[in-house]
Amino acid sequence: MRLRVFLLPAAMLALVLFVSSYWLPQGTPEGCDSIWRPCLSVHSPTSKPHDERNKRNIIPDEHLVYGDDIIMEECPGQDFQVSRLYLHLTSALGPASDVLLDEYLSSWEELIKFMNALGPLVSFFSHKVQEKITLLRDLSSSPAALNSQEQQQHPNNILLLDPAAYRSVLSMLDTELQAGVVDFHRHTPSGSRTLLRLHRSLLWLQLLLEKLQEGPDAEGRLRTPGELCREAYRQALAPHHPWLLRQAAEVAFGAMPARKVFLDLVCVDSQEEAKPVMWTLITAIRKVHRRTQSALEERGMLELP
Secondary structure, three states, X not given: OHHHHHHHHHHHHHHHHHHOOOOOEOOOOOOOOOOOOOOOOOOOHHHOOOOHHHOXXXXXXXHEEEEOOEEEEOOOOOOOOHHHHHHHHHHOEOOOXXXXXXXXXXXXXXXXXXXXXXXXXXXXXXXXXXXXXXXXXXXXXXXXXXXXXXXXXXXXXXXXXXXXXXXXXXXHHHHHHHHOOOOOOOOXXXXXXXXXXXXXXXXXXXXXXXXXXOOOOOOOOOOOHHHHHHHHHXXXXXXXXXXXXXXXXXXXXXXXXXXXXXXXXXXXXXXXXXXXXXXXXXXXXXXXXXXXXXXXXXXXXXXXX
């Protein structure tokens, strides 16, 4: 009987570790007091003097971001900054419906900080996204700038392609297609395939942020972040994951923090106060996602193995 007591939690933990080899974001932030607490010192708005929020005139201009008439100020005491994420997303919008890869990847690096702030079980997933970011950044570097170990991580001569081709989504997709790097029938490493995985995960985060803006149901109850995360996952990522991975993901959703953690991350006190900031951010994510979706769809690359 005692053995069963230990086996059940061990099995659940094994599932979570298994999902981390497939799913979303990680990278361990520095300065964690405990591995069983969120790895960011999240700033609590309630610790501010009551009138500080109205004193924007004393905040240096470089700490303010203006998006659609919404002022996003830098949130002290934490690594993730919603203002920085917004700047990266809007800067990623290139000419002719293109997406600039460097700013796109910088957006993801900021989103990894967001994921890590949600606690250790959620941040287990961010290392896979970091691997994808590293791969795409390697491709945009000259082969001479990479050491031999880094070069060996990229088979099928992909590093022989012109690094300049990896400055934007459209140029990367077209260059890899013309070079025969992309295989539509079996799994081969490519920037295009890597981008597709990030693209699907961005939709998951977009849906999660949208659902967090929902009001209470008919009974006056707000759904928990875990419930919203589960629903977004089932819409965006579950169709592309095997059964065991989907079950492991369900375990992780039970570890999602309370809604207040999300409010603290954008330095607000209430759901209503968060809405204008979050919808401005969601709109920027939608624009980037829509452009990437169109580029992949036009080239028949939405289902790369």
